[in-house]
Amino acid sequence: MSLVQLNPNSEPKKYWRSLDELANTVQFREWLTREFPDSASELVDDKSRRTMLKLMAASFGLAGLTACRRPEAKILAQSKGVEDYIPGKPMFYATAFTQGGVASGLLVECHDGRPTKIEGNPRHPYSLGSASAFAQASVLNLYDPDRAKHPLKDGVRMKWDDFLAFAKPHFVGQGDGLRFLVEPSSSPSFAAVKKHALAKFPAAKWIEYEPLNRDEAIAGAQIAFGQPLEAHHHFDKADVILSLDFDFLGLDSPTILPVKQFSNRRRVESKDSHMSRLYAVEPSYTITGGMADHRLRSRAADVRAVAAELLKQLGGLTVLNGASTPHAKWIAAAAKDLKAHAGKALVAAGPRQPAAVHALAALINQQIGAIGQTVTYTKAAEGWRPQLDQLKELAGDLSAGRVKTLVILGGNPAYTAPAGMNLAEAIQNVPVSILLSEQDNETAALVKWALPETHYLETWGDALAQDGTPSIQQPMIEPLYEGKSKSELLAWLSDYKDKRPYDLVRNYWFGSFAGADKDKEKVWRKALHDGLVESAPKAAAVSGAPDPKRVSDAVAALKPAGQGIEVNFFASAGAYDGRYSNNAWMQEAPEPMSKLTWDNAALLSPTTAKQLGVDSGDVIEVSNGSLKTPMPVLVQPGHADNAVSLALGYGRTRVGRVGNGVGHNAGAVRTAQSFWFGEGSVAKTGRKYPLSHTQEHFSMEGRPIVREATLEHFHHHPDFAKHAVHVPKLFSLYGEHTYEKGNQWGMVIDLNTCIGCNACVVACQSENNIPVVGKDQVARGREMHWIRLDRYYSGDQNDPQVVTHPVACQQCENAPCETVCPVAATVHSPEGLNDMAYNRCVGTRYCANNCPYKVRRFNFLEYHKDLTEVGKMAHNPDVSVRMRGVMEKCNYCVQRIQEVKIAAKSDGRRAIRDGEIKSACMQTCPADAIVFGNINDPESRVSKLRKQDANYGLLEELNTRPRTTFLAKLRNPNPELA
Numbered sequence: 002m003s004l005v006q007l008n009p010n011s012e013p014k015k016y017w018r019s020l021d022e023l024a025n026t027v028q029f030r031e032w033l034t035r036e037f038p039d040s041a042s043e044l045v046d047d048k049s050r051r052t053m054l055k056l057m058a059a060s061f062g063l064a065g066l067t068a069c070r071r072p073e074a075k076i077l078a079q080s081k082g083v084e085d086y087i088p089g090k091p092m093f094y095a096t097a098f099t100q101g102g103v104a105s106g107l108l109v110e111c112h113d114g115r116p117t118k119i120e121g122n123p124r125h126p127y128s129l130g131s132a133s134a135f136a137q138a139s140v141l142n143l144y145d146p147d148r149a150k151h152p153l154k155d156g157v158r159m160k161w162d163d164f165l166a167f168a169k170p171h172f173v174g175q176g177d178g179l180r181f182l183v184e185p186s187s188s189p190s191f192a193a194v195k196k197h198a199l200a201k202f203p204a205a206k207w208i209e210y211e212p213l214n215r216d217e218a219i220a221g222a223q224i225a226f227g228q229p230l231e232a233h234h235h236f237d238k239a240d241v242i243l244s245l246d247f248d249f250l251g252l253d254s255p256t257i258l259p260v261k262q263f264s265n266r267r268r269v270e271s272k273d274s275h276m277s278r279l280y281a282v283e284p285s286y287t288i289t290g291g292m293a294d295h296r297l298r299s300r301a302a303d304v305r306a307v308a309a310e311l312l313k314q315l316g317g318l319t320v321l322n323g324a325s326t327p328h329a330k331w332i333a334a335a336a337k338d339l340k341a342h343a344g345k346a347l348v349a350a351g352p353r354q355p356a357a358v359h360a361l362a363a364l365i366n367q368q369i370g371a372i373g374q375t376v377t378y379t380k381a382a383e384g385w386r387p388q389l390d391q392l393k394e395l396a397g398d399l400s401a402g403r404v405k406t407l408v409i410l411g412g413n414p415a416y417t418a419p420a421g422m423n424l425a426e427a428i429q430n431v432p433v434s435i436l437l438s439e440q441d442n443e444t445a446a447l448v449k450w451a452l453p454e455t456h457y458l459e460t461w462g463d464a465l466a467q468d469g470t471p472s473i474q475q476p477m478i479e480p481l482y483e484g485k486s487k488s489e490l491l492a493w494l495s496d497y498k499d500k501r502p503y504d505l506v507r508n509y510w511f512g513s514f515a516g517a518d519k520d521k522e523k524v525w526r527k528a529l530h531d532g533l534v535e536s537a538p539k540a541a542a543v544s545g546a547p548d549p550k551r552v553s554d555a556v557a558a559l560k561p562a563g564q565g566i567e568v569n570f571f572a573s574a575g576a577y578d579g580r581y582s583n584n585a586w587m588q589e590a591p592e593p594m595s596k597l598t599w600d601n602a603a604l605l606s607p608t609t610a611k612q613l614g615v616d617s618g619d620v621i622e623v624s625n626g627s628l629k630t631p632m633p634v635l636v637q638p639g640h641a642d643n644a645v646s647l648a649l650g651y652g653r654t655r656v657g658r659v660g661n662g663v664g665h666n667a668g669a670v671r672t673a674q675s676f677w678f679g680e681g682s683v684a685k686t687g688r689k690y691p692l693s694h695t696q697e698h699f700s701m702e703g704r705p706i707v708r709e710a711t712l713e714h715f716h717h718h719p720d721f722a723k724h725a726v727h728v729p730k731l732f733s734l735y736g737e738h739t740y741e742k743g744n745q746w747g748m749v750i751d752l753n754t755c756i757g758c759n760a761c762v763v764a765c766q767s768e769n770n771i772p773v774v775g776k777d778q779v780a781r782g783r784e785m786h787w788i789r790l791d792r793y794y795s796g797d798q799n800d801p802q803v804v805t806h807p808v809a810c811q812q813c814e815n816a817p818c819e820t821v822c823p824v825a826a827t828v829h830s831p832e833g834l835n836d837m838a839y840n841r842c843v844g845t846r847y848c849a850n851n852c853p854y855k856v857r858r859f860n861f862l863e864y865h866k867d868l869t870e871v872g873k874m875a876h877n878p879d880v881s882v883r884m885r886g887v888m889e890k891c892n893y894c895v896q897r898i899q900e901v902k903i904a905a906k907s908d909g910r911r912a913i914r915d916g917e918i919k920s921a922c923m924q925t926c927p928a929d930a931i932v933f934g935n936i937n938d939p940e941s942r943v944s945k946l947r948k949q950d951a952n953y954g955l956l957e958e959l960n961t962r963p964r965t966t967f968l969a970k971l972r973n974p975n976p977e978l979a
Contacts, residue, residue: 095532147657176202178405221359247351576650
C-alpha cells in the first residue's frame, strides 16, 4: 500500500489494489512470495556465487547461438509488380465501424493487401482520431479461424448457388408467413433495400433486436416530449454533470465522443485552470464512477428515488409522495450545484434505467436550463418501436405457427434473446429458417440454412453517426471466405436492382448527390478518401419542453423496488454482448475495475458477501423466478449492497476455440421483465471456481505511486506532486551521460484525463504483436501486455475512490535493467530509448528482477506456436514476433519512430515535426491523455507538459531518470461534500 503525503495538515492517503492487500491476508503474502521469492537478490554463500558465475558464463556462450533457434520458412518472390505499390510500405484507407447501430470513422493500416491495425479517423466527428478497445480488436475478428466460412444446409456444406437455387422460387408472392429478424442498422443504403423488400413482400414483418440497446432512453423522451427522440449530451459544454447509472465514459456509449468531450473539461494546464465536476449514481463501479468527484452507490431500482428527490430539491415536481430518500445531504448538495450552474449543467440517465427515469432526467434538465444548451434532442429512426415489444410479437407468431420463413440477418438470437421466450426452441420449428452471421454460433446450429457473413473490413457499406453524419464503409481486403453482406443477401432475396455491395452503396449515394455525374464522381471520391459525406445534411435538433403530467404518471406507474437481492445485467468489457467472445485480445484485457480476465463473475459488495458468507471464488446460484445459473463470486469494493451484477456475453457453447466454455451465461436468468435489472435471489453451492484477475500482479512493494489532490489544493500548491516524496540529491555509480543533442524521445501521461478504458492496451497489443497467454498463464502472473493499467482504491472498502495509473517501460536514462543484462540484450540508444535486441536475449530475467516498475514481460512459452496461417495475418510486419525465452517490453513504438525518420530523410533531411510521430497508445487514446514527442524541442507539446507544476517522475527518487512522466490526478469535489 502506498502512503503519499499530499497535505501536511492531513493524514497520508492510503492506496490499495485489492481487499486482500488491504487486509494483508495470507493469500496476498503468498502471492508476493511467489512473485518475489525470499532472498532472491542475495548471494548467501560461495556455492550460490559460483553457480551464478557458471550461469553467466553459459549465458555468454549461448548468446551467439540464439539466432539459430528460429524455424526455417521459405518465401516466394512477387512475380508481377503493381503500379505505384511499394512493397512493405503500409497504405491507409478510411472506413466505418458500427456498434449499436452507430458509426465511428476509422483509418485502417494495410500491409501488402491485408489490414493489420485500426486507428480513428481524425476527420470523423465521432472518433476525432481515436478508437475504442473494441474497434482496435475488431481486426482480430477478421482473422478469426473459427468464423462462419461456407453456406451450410442442415449442417452440411453447400455452395451459394445451391442456396440461390432454393431461394429464387421460395421468395415469391406477398410474403405471407415471412419474418425478417435484423440487428438495428443506420445504413441508408441498407434502408433502401429494406424498403424495396417490404414493398415486394407486403405481408412480411420486419423485427429489429439487439441485446444491448437504447430503447429506454428513446421511450423516456417519448413520455416527456410526446414523440420518440434521441438525447445528445454535450459534456464539453457542462460545468457540472450528474450521471444516473450511465457509464457514458465506458460501455454505455457506442462511440468515444463523450470521452473526448469530458476529458477536454478535465484537463488542467496551469494553476488557474478550472475543470468540470462529475457526480455519479450507480450500482457497480464503472469507468464513469471511477472518474467521478462524488459517487453514490445505489441499487439500480433506487436510482428513480434519487432522481425524484433531485427534481424536488430543484423546485420542480414532486413525483414520489411520502417516499423517504436516503442520502439527502448528497442529493441536496448536487441539486444546489446543478442549479448554480444553470445552462452549463446536465443530468444523464443510462440505458439500464427505465423510461420513466429518462423522462425524469429530461424534466430535471428543463429545470436547470440544459435543454438546448448542454442537452439536445433529434428524432429517432423512422418507425421506431421498442425492440422487446417487436421480439415478443415474433415469439408469439412463432409459437402460434404463423411463421413459415424466418430470415435472421446478423446477431445470435438463440443466445441473446431473453430467457423465457423460448426463441431457440421456436426457431427449430420454423419450416424454413435462414441465418446470415459472421460467427458459427448457437443460432447457426438451429437453422435450416446457415450462411457466412462478411466482416466489415471485407465489404462495402455505409452508416450514420449519432448526429446523422454519413460514413462510407469500404473494404480493405477481399472476403477471406464465402461471406456476403446483409445488404447483398437482402438484395438477392428481394430481387433489388443492384446486387453487388459496391453498386448498392455507390448508386444510393449517387442518387442523393446534386449536379452532373462528373460532379457526383468527385463528391464520391472525396467521401471515400475522407470516410464521410460532409455535404449530407445532419439530423436537425427538435425543440420542445417535457410534459410534467406525463412524467409524473410514468413514475407513478413504476413497480416499487423490491427488498430482495437485485440482479443487474450489463455489457462486458471483454465480450460485449457475446460478439467478442472468440476475440482473445478482449478476453485477456483486464476488466477496467475488477481486473478480471477470461471470465465473468457475480459482483458483490463486501458487506453483502459477508452477509451471504461467501468470498471471491465461491460459486453461488443466481435465481430469477424459476430460472437459475451458477456464478463465481468476485467481491467488488464500491458495489451497492443487496445487489449482484452480472456481465453478459459469456457462457458460450458454440463460438470458437477461444470463447467456448469461457465464463457463465448471465443471459440464462435475464428475462423480458427484468431485462436490465430485477429482483432475484442467490444461494451458496459450496463449490469453488478459479478466477484469473491481475489486480495484485506486479506489486510496487509499497512504493508511492499515485499523486493526487483536490483542485483547490492544487491552486494553492501547484507543485504538490513534486514534494509528495522527498527526493535527495542523486548521483550514479556509473558515468553520467547527457542527452542534450538530437532527438530525445519522451512521454507524458495525464492521470487527470486517463479513464483506464483499455484502448491503449489493445492498440499496443495489435501494433506490437504481443501474444495472448490464456487464463492459466494469467493466473500465474505471466500476462504479456506492455501497458499495465494499475487500479488503486482509497478510503472505505465499501465505498472507496478509484485512481487509474498506466505503467509501461519508463525508458529510464539510468536504466537498472541495462546494468545487469549479461549479454547486452537491453541497451540505451542515442535518442534515449531503452532498446531490446531480441536475438541477443538468453532469458536470464535479471532485467525483470532489477526493474522497479515491473514492466518487463518474459515469454515463458512459445505463445505464437499454434497460430493458424490466417491468424498470422493479423501480425504487424514492422515488428518481429518474439520466441520462447525472450524478454520484451514497451519501446515507444520504435518502428514508428524509424518510419518517420526515414520519411524525413527522404524529404531532404528535414526536421521531424511535433506530433508527426505518435505511439500506438497515444494515437488511439480517446481521452488524449498520452503525449509523445521530442523533449529536446522546447516548443514541443511534451516539453511544455514536462515543465508543468503537476508533472512528476514515477519513483524518481531511485535516480532512474524516467523519460515517461505523469501529470498528477486532480479531483474537483463539492466543498459541501468534501
